Amino acid sequence: MKIWITLTSAAFAVLASAKCPPCKTMKWANCDGTPCQCLLTVSNTTRLKVDCTKLVPKCFVMMAEMHRAREGQRTHTISGKPHEKYYPDCESDGTFKAKQCNNSEECWCVNSAGIRRTEKGDKNLKCDELVETTISFYLIHKPVSTALDTTTLKTDIADAINERYMNFSTDMMEHPLYIDEERSITLKVMTRNQSNDVVSMAYYMEKDVKGQTLFTNKDEGFKPTVGGQKLEIESIEVNYIDETPPTYRECYCRKRQE
Template identity: 35%
Template structure:
């Protein structure tokens, strides 16, 4: 009997010890096998099994890979080199540090990406060379708020947005360079050069990804949806659009344009050509004018 009591007590102690080692990753729900080591919760990212420090944001590359593993599916004038992510979700290749590999492939098709994992070249075969991972230094995020009972104060809104990004996404406030409000649109500028970013700073690409997921209602955080209010009224954001500006302009060619865009360009060119032809025709003398000129010419020669 004493032996059984001792065994039961040992089991209870082991269970308590195991429970103490378990933890939850508050900043990333796409993880498994979480353990508490030196009071820091460390987990394995789903899809890659790479270690994730739950004290900070997880890299966008690891988050996208985890999302693919789970789903298996895949207003102002912008700077001239700003482009959107038109390819959507794909299964990325990540470096050991969690950042994107410069070259991404899907079967026999490959392309180059920036530090945000967004395609910045046309798609080619597997012989494509991507010499470096080009850094995204400026991200423009556009959102709209739902209809409200009271109008928003631009200064109060800007402060709320900056405070939320700094506290929720751990981004140093110096990288939040602007918040512009044009009812109901909100434009947020994040700028971060490689020379400014320290190893402790979160990347603006990761912040943009977390924010976009929050607005879309698919938060990466564990049981912590985005919750903002201003003037005692909830501020609900929707319709996120994200634009990326790299330190080196993208390398898209005409063949990357959609058929609709090409058709519009062709129509414009044809219209210009037709206009030129019409001007030439209108500048030519009419038949009566030509007859009168010929008669005058014969009179002078008489």
């Protein structure tokens, strides 16, 4: 009888789990329970409940990525430069805390995208506020069969972002610059009152273009239709322009040959 009860309990657990659809916007989340809930593991002791109708905040995604890397689980390289790779400290809504220390005695200040903007200091370092940033995208698409009609470029890009990532309108970005010879699209997106959503959108888009999608379904990724032609984006560069200048400066120096 005891064995039968154990097997029946396991069967009910499988059935309950089977009723829960996978988390559309986060492939690493586990969904089960009655009612269904999806949880993202970000440490050995913490799982965060995520809303699978929205993008998971970038800060939470980075926590999950760093945890998976530490545990030797399959993950992708965290997008960005080496100094952007750390286990972040997040607010309850997924916003980056202004001061980051990466579980060490060394701390620094970040902008709303979690990008370091000061020199590193000790735990007495003061980061008075989270500085907002404008996000700049530089996209290059693959060759198309005919010349691209860019008359409705701004609307087309906004529609593509709205459809795949978040509630988005044309007034959130400057008019894109298109250079035909480079097959490049440059656009700037203001974070405004949707900072967390825009920051997450930029991270998800970068992952999509690099073939590291965070979505559960491995669909065609970010392929905006511009002037009636669907574009395949082959490369992306994401940069950040803070409202106040950063005090941190990188030195891209070539070591002198002896």
